Amino acid sequence: MHVTIYEVAARAGVGIGTVSRVLNNSSQIAPATRDKVLKAISELNYQPQAMARNLARRRTHTIGAIVPFFTGYFYVELLRSIQAAISRHKYDLILYGVDDLQKKEHYFRHVLQQRRVDGVLLISMRLSDVFSAEYLRRKLPLVLVDAYHPNHDSITVNNEDGAHRAVQHLLRLGHSRMGMINGHLESTPAQERLEGFRHAMQEAGMPVNESLLISSDMLPEEAAVPNDGFNKEAGYFGMRRLLELHENRPDAVFVASDIQALGAIRALQQSGLRIPEDMAVVGFDNVELAELVGLTTMKQPIREMGDLAVEKLMAKINGAPPSSKLQHRFQTELIVRDTCGAKLKAQRNGHGRIDG
Template structure:
């Protein structure tokens, strides 16, 4: 039979309340008493039940993550980072998958109110001021990853800079006719990454004295197939681009397929650059912009723990770096 908290108390010669305070690292225990209790725990090999620990702490010891379409490689990689960090802690994890704008609104309203979690991480879904009021009114510590709001702690990258880096790379290779394929810039989920990357794309063009062309920017549902369709539309123009910047690696793979279907190759005929640097990008030899997806998940959970410990601390933005990764789908034009 497994030892109980009563057995520990009897062995140490204290009450169960003292044992509980030792287990919860309360400072209100004399050092000699703490040592006796810890020795009794070790001798009896006592392990408190997770349920009892939750009750004693008056916490759920559970973290919630609200994430969109978590079959997307970039979201999966961020979740892997969160999960790895949670696994090293005493917390459990619940993931809420957002597939529609209505589901987003439901989770934003209901999850903080249910009290099933101690803290919340939101990936890529920028909350409105009204959303944040719900979180605050519910007393729910919340951290954003790949999303912004000045009232919340957040882990972000500079997607404007990433878009500028991608486009500047193509310009330096001699390309002036550069297409951009992305998710819809205005969308009901309030995603901001494609819009910010587009701003960086335009900035780089304008700084180089190149006028952005509206027919070189196509928007559509995120995914390999839709990106292939959009790339085909660009390639079929009377004056097609010589390079295409895709707002994600998944979309860049669609661009590469569109090229193959037309008997074209990257980078000989059209240069291609993606964004994210997911694992498959290396295998495909894709030039891309790397953002630290896994690290953002790790750092997001660390920031949530800090928020739980210091809820009154002024919110901060932890900005992670982006960098160009040159592989085999871009090269100087005419070479």
Template sequence: MAVTIDDIAKAAGVSSATVSRVLNNSGYVKDETREKVLKAIKELNYTPSAIARSLSKKKTNTIGVVVPEINNPFFGEIIKGISEVADEHNFNLILCNTDEDIKKELRALKLLKEQRIEGILITPTSTDSDYSSEYLWTIENLGIPVVLIDGHVKYSNFNGVFVDHIKGAYDAVKTLIDEGHEKIAIITGRMNSRPARERLAGYKKALKLHNIPIKEEYIFYGDYTHEKAYEITKKILEMKDRPTAIFVSSNMMVLGCIKAFSENNIEIPKDMAIIGFDKVEVLNIIGMNISFINGPTIEMGKIAMKMLIDILNNSQATDTKTINLSPQLVLKGSEKYVR
């Protein structure tokens, strides 16, 4: 049976209020009385409830983190950055994974609010859906600070940290063009997400500025999953006038492309060049050199957590703050044009 504050009070011969003051280090308690309470706590092996203490102080030191793909290394590194800063400032984290499902995200947001968290860091699922109005109402009425991480909420004005997706995509496609590629395909992410739209815009910008016609047949609409990219890549390889290079809009989709290449004996870059967006660490481990756009993921998590802490410490601030980080192109040879 769990030991309660009343049990401690009875053993020490004091009131429950006195025990509470000792536990929370608040209010005056005589040294002699404090010693009695501490002795009773030790003898009864009492462990105070973190939740009860936080409720008494009206502060939980807990932050909610909501991501759409916990199995994606991109979000794993963001969480790592968040965690490092949270540990430095004695914050706890509650992590929720939504599987890109807005209904799950709505449930997560409502659950976190019930947990009396102090703020939320979130990469939102797209709100271009039947639930968009309910979603916006839910997130705006949490009553706590919200910081977005590389994802936007339509018709809202939240603080956030973002990657310059247009620049990243432009740099990737320009590199392919500089290598001599003119037939360049793109596999996009879900087009109801802003990063996917911006990466497609960067792709088109690079082609246009280098006087290369934009061909709709080279634009393939993916969904960020390796399964969809695998199916798309098989179709690309069957094209009569197939491209010589593919710009792939996410790290997980790169894996789908490589699977299709392997099954069809396609060598990189001899038979097909490729550049992805965000790194795939497993490819480095097995020695497969795939060029990629490197988003500053750990740094993004750190900055987002620091931004949230600043908001919590300056509750009177009303200005919305957004930070855009520039991604870096990492070339490993898969972008080459082998004539």
């Protein structure tokens, strides 16, 4: 026979409103009363609707974020946005920093086993089908950020289109010998940005010189490039490798992240080359430092990505039905500053118009 909320209330010695507030995790319920209601639910094997069933378990009011190398500027800004959004829900944030991508599954398993959090944000890492199924089986809410899985809510940016438009911009400015400094090619954003680069060159009828395409996994051990390669070291040593080509070096470089671009700019400055006169540079992300150095870049809506990720995760925690649209892909925006040569070209042409 189906147990009703009235029977739970009678067993616990409270009103049905109190049972409802416990199911909805109200902060106005005394701990002793909450315990009585939860005990009655357990004893009677009360099965509320899916939403209530989710809410009946005790909550930690904590969200876990599994993130690689959270000292990187992109991750710092993304986590700042996530922390602000979580705080609005009166939740706390636990960071699980993955310093070695080969060990990421240890963290996936650890979070599942410990169950210290009400939901998980998985940032910039691939989720295997095995762990996808396990998270679904354990009913631990999960949202992917800067990563994609067909069975989970995924917040991504259109990396391929962003890279495509960055290269188009450089080509329109008259640059023809195009290079690229990328992250590790096992990274999904790195793969997609490389595809965007190739597409733009093919569309323009320009040959792709493979010797001008540098990825972080191609760099020597002395470069000491950490994990995914989206860092200053990769940008610095990647640019040095391009500069070793001397007269065959590129006249413009698309760099797959702003932090890499900072390293690349340092290498150019050390070599005595002028930016953009001798080599133009465009980055990707639009972190705060990009504006300080006048870096032209493709802006990712980092704050909006963090806000939406938290919104979707909180909806899952609160028992909302599965979304009909699991993937949300943001678009990038070209931010023209000093390093691409657009402003210099406008000055030489005698007008201030800058084409995007």
